[in-house]
Amino acid sequence: MTxxxxxxxxxxxxxxxxxxxxxxxxWGAPDGFKHPNERLYAxxxxxxxxxxxxxxxKTHAGRETVTGTAAPALTPDRIAALEAIVGADNVxxxxxxxxxxxxxxxxEEAMQLRRGIVRDVADxxxxxxxxxxxxxxxxxxxxxKIPVTVYGGGGSVTLGLASGxxxxxxxxxxxxxxxxxxxxxxxxxxxxxGMLGPALEDLLNRAPERLDARHAYTCGHFPQSFEYASVGxxxxxxxxxxxxxxxxxxxxxVLGQEIVTPAGHLKTLVYPGTATGPKVNxxxxxxxxxxxxxxxxxxxVFRYRPENRRKFAFIFPDWAAAVNASREIAQGExxxxxxxxxxxxxxxxxxxxxxxxEDTWIDRLIRLRGFKPGVRCLCxxxxxxxxxxxxxxxxxxxxxxxxxxxxxxxxxxxxxxxxGRFADPYMREDLNDYGITIETLExxxxxxxLQRVHRAVRTFIKDRPQTVCMTHCSHFYPQGTNxxxxxxxxxxxMADFKRFHRGIIDQIVLHGGSPSHHHGVGKMIGPWMKKxxxxxxxxxxxxxxxxxxxxxxxxxxxxxxxx
Numbered sequence: 001m002t003x004x005x006x007x008x009x010x011x012x013x014x015x016x017x018x019x020x021x022x023x024x025x026x027w028g029a030p031d032g033f034k035h036p037n038e039r040l041y042a043x044x045x046x047x048x049x050x051x052x053x054x055x056x057x058k059t060h061a062g063r064e065t066v067t068g069t070a071a072p073a074l075t076p077d078r079i080a081a082l083e084a085i086v087g088a089d090n091v092x093x094x095x096x097x098x099x100x101x102x103x104x105x106x107x108e109e110a111m112q113l114r115r116g117i118v119r120d121v122a123d124x125x126x127x128x129x130x131x132x133x134x135x136x137x138x139x140x141x142x143x144x145k146i147p148v149t150v151y152g153g154g155g156s157v158t159l160g161l162a163s164g165x166x167x168x169x170x171x172x173x174x175x176x177x178x179x180x181x182x183x184x185x186x187x188x189x190x191x192x193x194g195m196l197g198p199a200l201e202d203l204l205n206r207a208p209e210r211l212d213a214r215h216a217y218t219c220g221h222f223p224q225s226f227e228y229a230s231v232g233x234x235x236x237x238x239x240x241x242x243x244x245x246x247x248x249x250x251x252x253x254v255l256g257q258e259i260v261t262p263a264g265h266l267k268t269l270v271y272p273g274t275a276t277g278p279k280v281n282x283x284x285x286x287x288x289x290x291x292x293x294x295x296x297x298x299x300x301v302f303r304y305r306p307e308n309r310r311k312f313a314f315i316f317p318d319w320a321a322a323v324n325a326s327r328e329i330a331q332g333e334x335x336x337x338x339x340x341x342x343x344x345x346x347x348x349x350x351x352x353x354x355x356x357x358e359d360t361w362i363d364r365l366i367r368l369r370g371f372k373p374g375v376r377c378l379c380x381x382x383x384x385x386x387x388x389x390x391x392x393x394x395x396x397x398x399x400x401x402x403x404x405x406x407x408x409x410x411x412x413x414x415x416x417x418x419x420g421r422f423a424d425p426y427m428r429e430d431l432n433d434y435g436i437t438i439e440t441l442e443x444x445x446x447x448x449x450l451q452r453v454h455r456a457v458r459t460f461i462k463d464r465p466q467t468v469c470m471t472h473c474s475h476f477y478p479q480g481t482n483x484x485x486x487x488x489x490x491x492x493x494m495a496d497f498k499r500f501h502r503g504i505i506d507q508i509v510l511h512g513g514s515p516s517h518h519h520g521v522g523k524m525i526g527p528w529m530k531k532x533x534x535x536x537x538x539x540x541x542x543x544x545x546x547x548x549x550x551x552x553x554x555x556x557x558x559x560x561x562x563x
Contacts, residue, residue, distance in 0.1 A: 009055040011035040011430045019096045022062035024103050025110040027425045028227055034426040039353035048436065048466045048490060058433040060114035066096040068116060072123035073166050078144060082126060082168065085136045090127040090174070101125040101171055102149070102163040104156030105225075106524065107439045107501075110432060111494055120162035120557075122149060127174040131295040134170065134260045138293060141168065141553055142262035149555045150289040152230030153196060157440070158522025160237065160288055164557040170293060172232055179203055180296055182211045188255060188270065189219075190298040193232025197221065200231060205304050216304040220247025220338070223518075227422050232294045237520030238286035242421065245330075245476040246338035246384060249518060251285050253299045259284055261292030261548040270298050283544065288520055289555040290562055291548040308387045309338075310394040311411025314379040314401045315371045319344050320451075322377040323473075325404035327447050330476040334396045335389060339414075340381035340476055344454070347470035347486070348378040354424070355416035362409050369407055379406065380414045431488070437497060438488045441504050443513030446480040454483055456511040457504060461487050464500060475518065482517040521560050529561030 015030040016022035023030065036044065045051065072079065072093050083091050092098065095118075102121045103109050112119060128134045141148050147167025154161070163169060172194030181190040184207075191200060200219055207213035221241040223229055233239070235257070240249035247253070256270035268281035284291060316322040322342040330336065343351050352358040366376070379401065383390040398408060431438050445453050454471060461469040467489040473481040485504065491497040505528060509515055515528040530538050538561065545562045548554070556563055 006038075007052040007055075009041070009052075009430075009434065010058075012061075012433060017063055017065070019065050020063050021066055021099075021113040021116060022429075024066070024096075024100045025062060025105070025113045025429075027105065027428055028422075032227075032423070032426055034420065034423040035430055036427055037353065037356075039358055040350065043350065043353060044431075044436070044468070044488065047468050048488070055434050059435055061433060062110075062114040062116075064116060066099050066118075068118050069095045069098055069121050072098075074123045074146065074168075078146065079124065081140060082124065082137065085140065086126050086128055086133050090129065092125040092127075093123075097125045098122055098169075101151045101154075101169045102161055104154060104159065104161045104522075106157050106159055107432075107437050108494060108498060109159070109162075110428075111437075111497065114432070120164040121166075122147075122163040122169040123166045124168045125151075125171055126168050127171045129175045131258070131260070134293050134295055135265055137168070137170065138260050138262055142551060145551050145553060147553050147556050148289075148293070150232070150236070150293055152193065152233035152236070153225065153228045155225040155229050155233065156237070156520070156522055158237070158516070158520050159524040160520060160522030160555075160559065162523055162557065164523075167553070173230060176295070177230075179211075181298075182207070182213070184211075184213050184215075187217070187301050188298050189217075189301050190256075190296055191231055192296055193230060193235070193294045195231050197223070197226040197229050197231070197234075204301055217301040218247075218304040219253065219299060220302050221250065221253060222421075224422060224425060231297060231299070235285055235294065235297060236288045237522075238518065239520075240475045240482075240518035242474065243338040243384070244518075245336045245340050247302060248300075249475070251282075254281065254285055254297060255300060256298035257281055257284050257294060258296035259292045259294050262550065262553060263548050267296075286520070288522065288559050290545060290559045292554060303385075305384065305386070308390045309382050309384055310390050311382045311414040312337075312394055312397060313381070313409045313411060313413040314406040315366050315409055316342070316377040316379060316401070316404065316406045317371060318375050319377050319454075321404045321406065322379060323447075323450060325401050325406065326379075326473065326476060326481065328400050328404075329397055330481070331478045332396060332400065335383075335385070335393045336476065337381040337393055337397060338384040339474075340397075341379065341472055341474040343378045344458075344471040345374055345377055346468065347472050348376060349373060350468070350470055351378050351413075351417075354420070355413050357409075357413055357416070362412065366407065366409065371407065378413065380417055382411070382414055435490055436488060437491055438486065439501065440484060440486050440519075441501070441508070442482055442484040442517045442519060443508045443515070444480065444482050444517040445513050449512035450481065450483065453508060453511045453513040457483070457485055457507050457513075460504060460507045461485065464489060466490070483513065484517075523558040526558040526561035 176194040
C-alpha cells in the first residue's frame with residue numbers, strides 16, 4: 001500500500017516583485033525566508049483549529065504593483081525649492097517610494113497593503129546628502145509649515161512612519177550612513193543615524209584593520225530587527241537589544257547627539273557624567289522625530305571577545321520558579337549575562353519545537369526528570385566580557401537556577417536560538433499568506449507587578465478562541481523586567497484585529513505595565529500616554545515640543561500623544 005504523501009503548504013521562496021506592495025511589507029531581506037517546521041505547523045493547526053485545507057490557497061499575497069496614491073499635495077514651487085536643496089536626483093515622487101517610506105512593519109499596515117489600501121503617505125521622499133541638507137530642509141519646511149517625518153530602517157511597529165499629514169519624509173539610509181569619528185581612548189564612536197546595525201557592528205568588530213585600533217569592539221546592541229534597523233531608529237524609539245541586560249539599551253549607549261530642529265541646530269556635550277542640571281541629551285532620546293532630525297550620535301563601545309562567551313540553558317519546573325530565579329540573578333550583584341531569557345509554558349512548548357529540541361535526547365531526559373509539558377519553562381542565555389567574569393557569571397547563574405529546581409540542559413538550545421535570532425520574524429509572511437496574524441506587544445514591569453500583568457494579559461488573549469499566546473522576559477534589571485507577548489490568531493477583518501490589539505494594551509496599562517518597553521510609542525501607543533504619564537509629565541513633553549517645533553511640523557499626527 002502506497003503511503004499517503006505528507007501535505008506541506010506552499011511557503012513562498014520567491015523575492016517579491018520590484019515595486020510591489022509585498023516588497024514593502026515583507027520582513028527583512030527580499031531573498032530572506034524562514035518557514036515553520038513540521039512540528040510548529042502541526043501545533044498551529046491544532047491550536048487554531050485548522051486543517052491542511054486551510055493552507056491550500058493563499059489570500060491577498062500583495063504581489064501587485066503599488067498604485068493608487070493621490071498626487072503630491074505640495075505645489076510645484078515648493079517641490080522645486082526642495083529639489084534645489086537636496087538635488088533633483090534625491091527627490092522621489094512616485095507611488096512606490098512614497099508608500100515605502102511612509103510604512104513600517106505593523107500587522108495593520110501589512111493587512112492594508114495586502115489589499116492594496118494606501119493611507120497616510122508623504123508627498124515626497126527626500127534623500128538628504130548631509131547635515132547641511134537637513135538644516136536647509138527643516139528650515140524651509142518650518143517656514144512653509146510642511147510636515148517632516150524621518151525614515152531610518154523602516155522597522156517601526158508603532159505606526160511611527162505614518163505620514164497622515166502628508167509633507168516630506170527624510171530617508172536617512174541612502175547617504176547619511178557614514179562613520180564620523182572613533183576614539184579608542186574614550187571608547188566611543190560617532191556615526192550618522194542612517195547607518196544600519198550590521199554595518200556598525202562590522203566596523204567595530206574589524207576595528208584593528210578598519211579603524212587602526214588596538215582591539216576589536218562591539219556596540220552590544222542586537223534588536224531582533226538588527227539586519228535592517230538603523231542607529232537613529234534605535235535611539236528614536238529607545239530600543240533594547242537582545243543583549244541589553246549586560247550592555248544596556250539604546251538609552252544607555254548614547255553619550256551625545258547632534259540634532260536639527262525647527263528652533264535651531266544643537267549638539268549635546270559628550271561627558272561620562274556631569275552635574276550641570278537636567279541633561280538635554282537625555283531629553284532628546286526617544287523623541288521619535290517629534291523634536292527634530294538626528295544627524296550624528298556618539299555611542300559607547302565595548303571590547304569584542306566572542307571567544308569568552310559561555311552558553312547555558314535550563315528547564316524550570318514552572319513559571320514562578322523561573323521568575324524567582326531570574327529576580328535573584330538580576331539582583332545578585334555579580335554581573336549579568338549578556339543574553340538572558342525565560343519563556344512561559346506556552347512559549348516553551350513552541351520554542352522546543354522551533355529550536356529542534358522536541359523529541360531529542362534532551363527532551364526525553366527532561367520528561368524523565370518530571371518536567372511536565374504545559375508547565376515547564378525554558379531559560380536560555382550566554383555571558384560575555386572578560387574570561388573570568390564570563391565564567392563566574394555563568395557559575396552564579398547555574399547555582400541560582402538549581403536552587404530553584406531547574407535542570408541544566410547544556411548550551412544546545414542557545415546555539416539553535418542563535419541560528420534563528422534574526423530570522424524568526426520572516427515566518428510572519430508565511431502565516432499572513434494564509435490569513436493567520438502574528439503580532440507582538442511588550443511592556444516594562446516591576447518584579448512586584450510581573451505576575452499580575454502576565455496573568456491578566458494572558459487571560460484576555462486566551463479568552464479569544466483559537467489563539468496562541470507566547471510570553472517571555474528578555475531584558476532584566478534589579479528592579480524588574482519586561483514581558484513580551486506574542487499572539488497568533490485569525491481575524492475577521494481589520495476592525496476585529498484592532499479591537500483585540502488595543503484591548504491588550506488596555507489590559508497592560510490597567511494592571512501596572514508600561515504601554516511600551518522597547519518598541520517606542522509612535523502614533524499607535526500615543527492615546528495611552530496621558531493615562532500612563534499623567535497630565536503634568538505630558539505638559540512637560542508638550543512644552544518641549546512647542547519649543548523645538550513651534551509649528552508642529554515634526555512627525556505630526558499623534559506621535560508620543562503630543563498632538
